Amino acid sequence: MTGPRCDDVLQSTTSPFPNLQVGDQQAMFGCFRVLRPDGSVIAADSNLENGTGVSDADTMAMLRSMVRVRAIDERMLGLQRQGRIGFYGAATGQEAGTIAAGHALQARDWVHPALREGGIALHRGYPLRTYLAQIFGNAEDTSTRGRQMPCHYGSKEFNFVTLSSVMATQLPQAVGTAYAMGLLHEAPDRPLCLGAIGDGATSEGDFHVACTFAGVMRPKGVGLPLVLYVQNNQWAISTPVEKQTAATTLASKAHGYGLVGARVDGNDALAVLRVVRAAADHARSGGIPVLVEAVTYRVGAHSTSDDPSRYRDEGITKQWAQLDPLERLAAYAVHRGLLAPTGLDLLRSEFDEEVRSTLALAEQVPPVPLQSMIEDVYAVVPAALQAQLDSSQRAVGHPSPASAAH
Numbered sequence: 498m499t500g501p502r503c504d505d506v507l508q509s510t511t512s513p514f515p516n517l518q519v520g521d522q523q524a525m526f527g528c529f530r531v532l533r534p535d536g537s538v539i540a541a542d543s544n545l546e547n548g549t550g551v552s553d554a555d556t557m558a559m560l561r562s563m564v565r566v567r568a569i570d571e572r573m574l575g576l577q578r579q580g581r582i583g584f585y586g587a588a589t590g591q592e593a594g595t596i597a598a599g600h601a602l603q604a605r606d607w608v609h610p611a612l613r614e615g616g617i618a619l620h621r622g623y624p625l626r627t628y629l630a631q632i633f634g635n636a637e638d639t640s641t642r643g644r645q646m647p648c649h650y651g652s653k654e655f656n657f658v659t660l661s662s663v664m665a666t667q668l669p670q671a672v673g674t675a676y677a678m679g680l681l682h683e684a685p686d687r688p689l690c691l692g693a694i695g696d697g698a699t700s701e702g703d704f705h706v707a708c709t710f711a712g713v714m715r716p717k718g719v720g721l722p723l724v725l726y727v728q729n730n731q732w733a734i735s736t737p738v739e740k741q742t743a744a745t746t747l748a749s750k751a752h753g754y755g756l757v758g759a760r761v762d763g764n765d766a767l768a769v770l771r772v773v774r775a776a777a778d779h780a781r782s783g784g785i786p787v788l789v790e791a792v793t794y795r796v797g798a799h800s801t802s803d804d805p806s807r808y809r810d811e812g813i814t815k816q817w818a819q820l821d822p823l824e825r826l827a828a829y830a831v832h833r834g835l836l837a838p839t840g841l842d843l844l845r846s847e848f849d850e851e852v853r854s855t856l857a858l859a860e861q862v863p864p865v866p867l868q869s870m871i872e873d874v875y876a877v878v879p880a881a882l883q884a885q886l887d888s889s890q891r892a893v894g895h896p897s898p899a900s901a902a903h
């Protein structure tokens with residue numbers, strides 16, 4: 498594979514809406530797109546709502562969350578540079594790929610995210626304060642109680658399963674969740690599971706395991722309620738996608754597993770929403786699961802531990818940055834009269850302020866109590882662990898409740 502070229506994307510060629518059938522060439526090798534980079538509609542379809550198949554309410558809901566995620570990411574990157582948080586993986590330039598995929602789902606659907614999909618939890622209502630608590634690992638970190646790296650959010654309430662840092666492990670887990678939903682509920686109206694990964698993770702063995710099971714496991718005689726979702730941002734840290742695979746596209750890998758493949762412009766929120774929604778409807782109703790490839794670009798660093806200028810041509814990055822998904826959707830919203838020409842700036846200010854004020858509160862929350870080091874694993878805490886806790890407590894000058902009682 499060679500990475501999709503930016504000038505191809507800039508030409509705004511489009512392909513028809515993907516036909517969700519196994520082996521459909523156009524779906525696997527084309528790239529469905531609704532909007533040009535300037536926000537104009539490529540080919541309005543009079544049979545569809547607004548000519549695009551996306552309601553104005555959906556457009557604005559996605560735009561708000563995309564701007565919010567950008568504001569959060571920018572602030573978190575700044576905090577990491579100041580040494581106030583240890584790590585962060587931003588979704589900059591991938592906000593459409595994240596938010597529109599999340600928006601395509603129902604609240605009852607499950608999400609097994611990769612590193613860039615935390616915005617789906619926020620979009621579902623996961624509070625920003627809890628999101629920040631997980632990043633700080635403070636006493637309000639109800640996701641992981643300070644025991645995980647930042648960006649490993651999880652919430653039972655929002656059916657958002659905590660990521661394992663080990664790449665691609667979430668995909669067999671997502672298949673298992675979908676299998677459970679298939680056993681528990683009847684098609685055509687079942688909760689489904691979206692399992693998300695990056696392009697690099699498609700080289701992992703777990704991708705093969707997940708796709709194999711996704712094809713062959715058929716509870717109640719129909720396909721799994723599953724959407725496999727790959728954000729192809731063309732880099733896995735310093736490894737470009739052409740070193741991951743010789744396949745022409747990642748969506749085309751679906752064919753070998755008997756799955757449906759569909760490729761979409763990941764910087765076009767309307768296109769992502771429509772394709773993931775169609776894949777979700779298909780899976781919900783018993784169809785063969787769809788592997789969606791959203792083509793995008795990692796315009797920032799992999800994480801705060803990375804410097805991409807050391808291994809790639811940042812001139813190409815600048816070209817991709819011109820295809821900014823926020824600007825594109827905002828321009829469309831302006832064309833439709835949903836947003837004033839200055840509306841994007843107003844949204845930015847609104848969310849900058851939300852992040853600033855929530856952060857001020859989050860930074861006052863104390864760390865997770867040391868006591869939590871020995872909780873949640875053993876019914877009766879082994880003496881060696883208790884001794885470690887006691888010595889840690891003494892080191893910070895706070896006797897633990899257990900030793901204080903002695």
Ligand SMILES: Cc1ncc(C[n+]2csc(CCOP(=O)(O)OP(=O)(O)O)c2C)c(N)n1
Binds near residue numbers: 613664695698701
């Ligand atoms: C099994 C495994 N190998 C290596 C790593 C280190 N690692 C973390 S993220 C990453 C690259 C992920 O790339 P991709 O799947 O394309 O996702 P992206 O970060 O681009 O969104 C690597 C190699 C890991 N976490 N797990």
Ligand SMILES: [Mg+2]
Binds near residue numbers: 695696732733
């Ligand atoms: Mg990648």
